[in-house]
Amino acid sequence: xxxxxxxxxxxxxxxxxxxxxxxxxxxxxxxxxxxxxxxxxxxxxxxxxxxxxxxxxxxxxxxxxxxxxxxxxxxxxxxxxxxxxxxxxxxxxxxxxxxxxxxxxxxxxxxxxxxxxxxxxxxxxxxxxxxxxxxxxxxxxxxxxxxxxxxxxxxxxxxxxxxxxxxxxxxxxxxxxxxxxxxxxxxxxxxxxxxxxxxxxxxxxxxxxxxxxxxxxxxxxxxxxxxxxxxxxxxxxxxxxxxxxxxxxx
Amino acid sequence: xxxxxxxxxxxxxxxxxxxxxxxxxxxxxxxxxxxxxxxxxxxxxxxxxxxxxxxxxxxxxxxxxxxxxxxxxxxxxxxxxxxxxxxxxxxxxxxxxxxxxxxxxxxxxxxxxxxxxxxxxxxxxxxxxxxxxxxxxxxxxxxxxxxxxxxxxxxxxxxxxxxxxxxxxxxxxxxxxxxxxxxxxxxxxxxxxxxxxxxxxxxxxxxxxxxxxxxxxxxxxxxxxxxxxxxxxxxxxxxxxxxxxxxxxxxxxxxxxxxxxxxxxxxxxxxxxxxxxxxxxxxxxxxxxxxxxxxxxxxxxxxxxxxxxxxxxxxxxxxxxxxxxxxxxxxxxxxxxxxxxxxxxxxxxxxxxxxxxxxxxxxxxxxxxxxxxxxxxxxxxxxxxxxxxxxxxxxxxxxxxxxxxxxxxxxxxxxxxxxxxx
Numbered sequence: 001x002x003x004x005x006x007x008x009x010x011x012x013x014x015x016x017x018x019x020x021x022x023x024x025x026x027x028x029x030x031x032x033x034x035x036x037x038x039x040x041x042x043x044x045x046x047x048x049x050x051x052x053x054x055x056x057x058x059x060x061x062x063x064x065x066x067x068x069x070x071x072x073x074x075x076x077x078x079x080x081x082x083x084x085x086x087x088x089x090x091x092x093x094x095x096x097x098x099x100x101x102x103x104x105x106x107x108x109x110x111x112x113x114x115x116x117x118x119x120x121x122x123x124x125x126x127x128x129x130x131x132x133x134x135x136x137x138x139x140x141x142x143x144x145x146x147x148x149x150x151x152x153x154x155x156x157x158x159x160x161x162x163x164x165x166x167x168x169x170x171x172x173x174x175x176x177x178x179x180x181x182x183x184x185x186x187x188x189x190x191x192x193x194x195x196x197x198x199x200x201x202x203x204x205x206x207x208x209x210x211x212x213x214x215x216x217x218x219x220x221x222x223x224x225x226x227x228x229x230x231x232x233x234x235x236x237x238x239x240x241x242x243x244x245x246x247x248x249x250x
Numbered sequence: 251x252x253x254x255x256x257x258x259x260x261x262x263x264x265x266x267x268x269x270x271x272x273x274x275x276x277x278x279x280x281x282x283x284x285x286x287x288x289x290x291x292x293x294x295x296x297x298x299x300x301x302x303x304x305x306x307x308x309x310x311x312x313x314x315x316x317x318x319x320x321x322x323x324x325x326x327x328x329x330x331x332x333x334x335x336x337x338x339x340x341x342x343x344x345x346x347x348x349x350x351x352x353x354x355x356x357x358x359x360x361x362x363x364x365x366x367x368x369x370x371x372x373x374x375x376x377x378x379x380x381x382x383x384x385x386x387x388x389x390x391x392x393x394x395x396x397x398x399x400x401x402x403x404x405x406x407x408x409x410x411x412x413x414x415x416x417x418x419x420x421x422x423x424x425x426x427x428x429x430x431x432x433x434x435x436x437x438x439x440x441x442x443x444x445x446x447x448x449x450x451x452x453x454x455x456x457x458x459x460x461x462x463x464x465x466x467x468x469x470x471x472x473x474x475x476x477x478x479x480x481x482x483x484x485x486x487x488x489x490x491x492x493x494x495x496x497x498x499x500x501x502x503x504x505x506x507x508x509x510x511x512x513x514x515x516x517x518x519x520x521x522x523x524x525x526x527x528x529x530x531x532x533x534x535x536x537x538x539x540x541x542x543x544x545x546x547x548x549x550x551x552x553x554x555x556x557x558x559x560x561x562x563x564x565x566x567x568x569x570x571x572x573x574x575x576x577x578x579x580x581x582x583x584x585x586x587x588x589x590x591x592x593x594x595x596x597x598x599x600x601x602x603x604x605x606x607x608x609x610x611x612x613x614x615x616x617x618x619x620x621x622x623x624x625x626x627x628x629x630x631x632x633x634x635x636x637x638x639x640x641x642x643x644x645x646x647x648x649x650x651x652x653x654x655x656x657x658x659x660x661x662x663x664x665x666x667x668x669x670x671x672x
Binding site for chain 1: 252253255256257260263264267268499500501503504505506507508509510514670
């Protein structure tokens with residue numbers, strides 16, 4: 001039990017306007033220090049699952065429990081320990097990069113000195129030191145994605161949730177982001193990640209869950225899933241498990 | 251304290267980067283105050299300060315026409331110019347051509363007919379008193395006084411002018427009748443003590459306006475507070491868009507995953523925008539008080555009740571902020587927020603008395619105006635600026651504004667809750 005970070009049991013979620021449940025009795029466990037990937041087609045329920053884990057969305061059925069050294073973490077403590085990097089560039093384009101980090105850092109109850117020190121370090125690691133005092137609206141897509149990530153880790157979370165953190169960025173920015181995630185994971189931060197870039201996921205994740213139509217259809221080490229399903233890579237695996245049909249939902 | 255401070259500072263930075271919003275909140279109302287005040291100032295002056303231009307053509311062959319002219323001249327209400335025309339149509343042309351707002355044509359038989367009527371009337375009285383034999387009199391066709399006015403003058407104002415002329419005519423007629431009676435009784439005319447008693451020592455009307463330190467309504471006293479309130483509510487463009495943007499960019503979602511109370515974020519926005527509202531008042535009122543005199547406009551005269559002013563400004567700003575938050579929370583896009591926000595404020599301003607004071611509106615519009623928050627803001631300012639009222643008079647408008655603001659806050663909370671943002 002001391003190895004368990006998050007335990008999800010029979011989790012179901014239905015949006016008021018939806019006909020069907022977005023998540024149907026999902027149960028899984030994520031271990032401490034893991035780089036865990038959640039994959040599936042569009043509308044499968046990945047973002048809903050991450051949003052529930054981040055306490056952004058409420059749920060009625062099932063349970064989501066967080067542990068630290070085997071002890072159940074209280075609800076009020078969870079938000080202090082998690083970091084969230086949303087798919088949207090959730091920042092203020094009219095502010096400078098540093099003011100964005102300072103604002104979100106302050107909301108994590110960090111002091112000005114802590115923010116200054118950590119921001120300098122993170123800006124350096126992700127190549128934004130030269131533009132830290134420039135307004136974000138002048139940034140490229142890749143720079144904004146890197147800043148989005150810095151905001152999510154400024155408080156040095158135990159668990160980092162990333163919802164498609166590299167969407168629409170150039171190869172250099174993607175490489176920098178993945179290197180950074182590997183670095184903070186090596187330093188003890190557990191990573192829970194979702195993306196449509198499956199090659200990238202193969203590089204980053206150790207264990208994955210595949211969700212389709214709100215149901216958990218696969219959960220294991222990547223290598224085990226590939227060999228069990230007799231496929232070469234994650235793309236083939238996903239096509240095999242979820243089919244070729246489009247998932248357009250209007 | 252670091253968290254609220256950074257949160258407030260972030261809102262200020264966002265506000266300062268919104269140049270369009272700032273222009274709408276500070277420059278647009280300033281321009282409106284200048285333009286509307288200058289235009290309305292002349293209209294207010296016509297009513298309150300300027301004399302009405304009056305051309306008199308006196309063709310009377312007797313003295314009474316001259317007497318009427320002198321009475322109108324000394325009434326202080328008219329700028330009298332005398333011109334000679336034989337035809338009233340020539341005089342009418344003076345008004346039609348815009349040379350004068352009003353004109354009065356006195357016919358040649360004016361004195362003759364009034365004197366005839368007076369003589370007849372005094373003889374009737376003498377006969378009734380048994381001092382003379384009764385006679386049969388023919389009815390006298392009294393002369394017309396022709397009055398012309400510019401069609402731009404409002405009817406009620408024209409009736410006031412005609413009423414003034416009638417008053418002077420009555421004085422002349424009564425004076426003539428009394429003189430006739432005295433002459434019939436063998437006197438040379440009205441004894442001076444009688445004339446003094448009847449025409450000079452008259453009941454005076456003392457004018458009292460509510461409150462002690464009242465200001466006569468002028469263009470500044472109306473326009474400066476009214477357009478400042480309009481400007482305050484126009485913060486809906488900036489604040490409404492701010493809320494929509496934070497929702498659409500996912501910032502609210504990110505904030506929800508953070509160990510911070512959403513109240514801190516919303517309170518920061520409200521503190522900043524209430525401060526903006528106060529700054530708008532300081533800015534526009536200062537211009538009204540100190541810059542207007544240089545433009546030959548009446549300066550804004552501040553009421554003595556400083557605490558009352560502060561309360562009205564704060565409650566008005568809080569109401570404007572609450573309305574903006576509500577619109578921002580129910581709008582899905584910035585276009586919706588900006589479009590509906592601007593149109594709703596213009597409608598609220600129109601029915602609320604920003605452009606035209608509500609007391610000149612028809613009854614049903616007066617009822618409708620009560621649904622405009624701007625109406626109650628203006629009412630509160632009027633209590634202080636025009637009526638010299640106190641806290642008791644302020645209670646009703648402030649109470650209604652606070653209720654409206656709380657209603658908006660509740661709608662905002664419910665909507666954000668419904669959208670799972672808080």
